[in-house]
Amino acid sequence: MSFFTERGYAHRPSLLEGPNYYTWRSRMRAFLKSIDERVWSTIVDGWTALVIDENEVSRPKMVASWTVDELTILNYNSKVIHALFNAVNVNQMKVIANCERSKDAWDRLQVKNEGTSAVKRNRLRRLLIDFENLNMHDDETITALYGRVCGISNECFALAKTYSNIGLVRKVLCSLPQRFMSKVTTIEECCDMDVMDIDELIGFLQTYELNLKRWDKQKPSKDLALKHEQKKALFEKIVVLTTKLTEAKAIIDKLNVGSLKLDEVLGQEKSFGDRYGLGFSPGTSTSNSSAWTFVKATKTPTEDVVVRQATKKKVLENHNLFSNVNHNANNGFSSKRTWKPKTDVNCFVSHTSLLAFQNDLWYLDSGCSRHVIGNKSLLTELESVDSGHVTYDDGKKGKILGKGSIVLPDFSILKDVLLIDGLKTNLISISQICDKIL
Structure with a gap:
């Protein structure tokens, strides 16, 4: 029913507006x-x-x-x-x-x-x-x-x-x-x-x-009981969400262990072949080739150690991959560091593509997520892979042909090495090594 402000009076009739x-x-x-x-x-x-x-x-x-x-x-x-x-x-x-x-x-x-x-x-x-x-x-x-x-x-x-x-x-x-x-x-x-x-x-x-x-008005208000129930339900939800958050943080921490270990390794600035401090045990090496012989530190290095030192220096100087040489006392050398000037050094993986292809030449790469190789003959236990690819630093992609294992001199067996079509460089993934250690 609609009500109108216009009203009737004794001396004046009410107004007709349609709905009324x-x-x-x-x-x-x-x-x-x-x-x-x-x-x-x-x-x-x-x-x-x-x-x-x-x-x-x-x-x-x-x-x-x-x-x-x-x-x-x-x-x-x-x-x-x-x-x-x-x-x-x-x-x-x-x-x-x-x-x-x-x-x-x-x-x-x-x-x-x-x-x-x-x-x-x-x-x-x-x-x-x-x-x-x-x-x-x-x-x-x-x-x-x-x-x-x-x-x-x-x-x-x-x-x-x-x-x-x-x-x-x-x-x-x-x-x-x-x-x-x-x-x-x-x-x-x-x-x-x-x-x-x-x-x-x-x-x-x-x-x-x-x-x-x-x-x-005399009955107790139901709002208090309702608010109590709401607070209780909210508290239970908070407990459940807190538990899920703790579990998620634990999973994330496990995933980040490999990255933290990699940062630790890179921060130590160890020389090539120096595996002490990374959980290495000399007695557990599975390599069948000539193994390293660790001796106590002496003022005069042994002949065998001097030969290996000269070989390591020659490799580093020929390929310009490192700017300093760190000799560990455990290898029989002094712990003094010798710094070399960085002159015309290009520390990129793409720089290696200018070198002639060598089957026995390997590079440690901190940016590579998996061990990769281009020579099929070096792999053992080769398994064919029908799909998949890797992406290079310049955005180009290489097809994965298979994966297998390889035995390197003076190094442990590398497993899950990917065979890449057309790859001219052998790369060892630091992050994959750290993950295997963990």
Whole structure:
């Protein structure tokens, strides 16, 4: 139901705005009757302008020749027209602006706002459906529900559909929610539904509604218990997430061990072949070739150690891969470091591609993730690989043909060495060595 700020007064009728037609019609009828009962009769019975016949020709009767009773009826018609013109808005005024008879103006307003017979039937059908589906909302009061019931019943009454008092009483009882069920049961058992007035029923329900509100205030709030349950559930979620985070950190730490070991190895700046400090044990070497012989540190190195030292220096100087030589005391040398100037040294893997291909030449590469080789004849236990590739530093890719093992002099067996198509350089992956050690 729509409510409008425009109200009717004893000296002024209410304003018709369209949706409030049924309310306006009732107020307008009361207003016209308050002026005079015969004013309203001009709408019910109608008024016709007086005519006279002269020589079989009809013409309007002059006002000067009207009787007192005829003038009185004319005044009643004029009062209705005046009241209607001042009780409608601009859009409604366009419909009755040319009307001189009060009944014609009233009928036109009725057709405009109620519609034709077909429109009335459809509107009545919609109202009947709304009445059958009417239910009280959870946050609605008894007063609001009663207002909706009266609004629908009044509109139905305007369309020639009348609801009896007992029908309204039963509809209200059926529309109540579960919190009113105890009261509904009491009313049905203790009262005669056939004689109960709708206003009496609404009074009972309003009293019960007030008691419900008072009881709700006295009951302890459920919000505290709800908040406690929410906090408990949140705490349990935090514990589960914390456990998962700890497990994830442990997994990440295991994955980072190889990288940390690699950083440690590179930070020691060890020379080629010096494997002490990396978990190396001389007695566990599996190489069948000439093995290293470790002796105690002496001021005068042995002949065998001097030969190996000269060989190592020659390899380093020929290929310009290192900028300093670190002699460990465990190899029989002094621990003093000798620094060499870095002159025209290119420490990139691509630099090795300029050298002639040598089967026995290997390079330690900290940027290579796997051991790789290009010569198939050096591999043992070769297994073919149907798919896969490696990516070089310049973005180019090489196809993986297989993988196997290789035995290097003075070194342990290298396993899982990838055979790459067209590779001209043999690379030893430092990160793969560290992973194997772990």
